[in-house]
Amino acid sequence: MRDSSTNAVPDAVAPDEARTERSKPNRPHKARAETERPQKRRTPMKSDAASPQNGPEIPLDQALDTVILGDSIDIMRRLPPKSVHLIFADPPYNLQLRGELRRPDESKVDAVDPAWDQFSSFAAYDRFTHEWLSAARRVLRDDGALWVIGSYHNIFRVGASLQDLGFWILNDLIWRKSNPMPNFRGKRFTNAHETLIWCAKSEAQARYTFNYEAMKELNEGVQMRSDWLLPICSGGERMKNDSGDKAHPTQKPEALLARVLLTSTEAGEVVLDPFFGSGTTGAVAKRLRRRFIGVEREPAYVEIARRRIAEITPHDDDALAFARSKRRAQRVPFGLLLERGVLKPGDVLESPRGVAKVRVDGSLVADGVSGSIHRVAAHLMKAESYNGWTFWNFQGQPIDLLREKIRAELEKQEHGSEN
Ligand SMILES: C[S@@+](CC[C@H](N)C(=O)[O-])C[C@H]1O[C@@H](n2cnc3c(N)ncnc32)[C@H](O)[C@@H]1O
DSSP: OOOOOSEESSSSSSSHSSSSSSSTTTOSSOOTTTTSSSSOOSOOOOOOOGGOOOOOOOOHHHHTTTTSOHEEEHHHSSOOOOEEEEEEEEOOOOOOOOOOOOOOOOOOEEOOOOOOOOSSSHHHHHHHHHHHHHHHHHHEEEEEEEEEEEOOTTTHHHHHHHHHOOEEEEEEEEEEEEOOOTTSSSSSOOOOOEEEEEEEETOOOOOOOOOOHHHHHHHHHOOOOOOEOOOOOOOOGSBBBBSBBSSTTTOOOOHHHHHHHHHHOOOOOOOOOOOOOOOOOHHHHHHHHEEEEESSSHHHHHHHHHHHHHHHHOHHHHHHOOOOOOTTTTOOTTTHHTTSSSSSOOOEEETOOOOEEOOTSSSSEEEEEEOEEEHHHHHHHTEEEEEEEGGGGEETEEEHHHHHHHHHHHHHHHHHHHO
């Protein structure tokens, strides 16, 4: 789906072009869907508890950092409930390809048409989606999150299903491909993006991890937006088989997974990928020192993923430390700097636009204007609003650093009192 050179997946045009004008969009495919569930399990599950389990329970410690060969629905039903922090899923797209796609030079485009992507109808795909999302919901912690990636072929169906099941969408993100495959026949726009849906387990969920500051840092200090421009997976990152061909048709770029994992997890937390493919999620998780569980039903892909992950060296502690989210951190008002004796009334704060005097109530006065650190900074900057924490220095040191020191002391005290 997503490779510019030969790979006819959603990033390419192949899925659309390969469908002839005569073919009906939802006509059953001739090859019976291997991904369909047996008839007796086709009725949508009403609750997770009712889901049949096809084998013994799998203890979490046995599953961690392994690639499990099997059907993701069966395996997820056997994992302990509420045991994983994050689920990243890149499910089959249900491309429903019709016929061959050729480039202008008549070479054949290597489309994604393996058995795992074939379903007899939209209804069969919806049943499959409902089942794997139900199983995923059961295994997800109540403070966890689920990310799912897809193309226009499937993402709207997946989105409806996850809302029906009670997941709560936080964002949809566009992965814009910097190097998509062109639309060879010129009959549609170049298909240059895929969509990720990020959701919490439920609307009522009080907490979910969002490493806001880390994502902002990754974006050079500017708030990260919901459109991510990244190249498709190619070059040395692309896994090859023994004949030197692509080992997996829809291998995702590691940079994409790194953003997802950095957004939604802390080191040591558990990430489950029920459609593991070539193991991109596991490779990134190991590098970022997250724990992973991969499920994949094709033995050849399991083998590739295991080999790939074995070669990954995890980052060290220093490299892994990242900017903490100030939203989750202790709130430290400016007045507390005075109360804790870090500053005292009468101290002078410096800035590129002038100095200000600290007053006893934690307000500042400068240039005839008084108010909060933000208000006085905004006045000097002739702006509507301004972040005073990044504007003022005390004795050459940003006051934001003084705040960080106090915050660290408070957190230490808080944790000390918990122990
Ligand atoms: C879109 S690919 C995932 C690619 C992966 N993200 C990567 O970067 O390599 C979907 C994968 O799910 C696997 N799959 C499909 N149905 C499955 C099922 N019911 N259980 C487990 N794996 C399944 C396919 O074999 C395929 O490798």
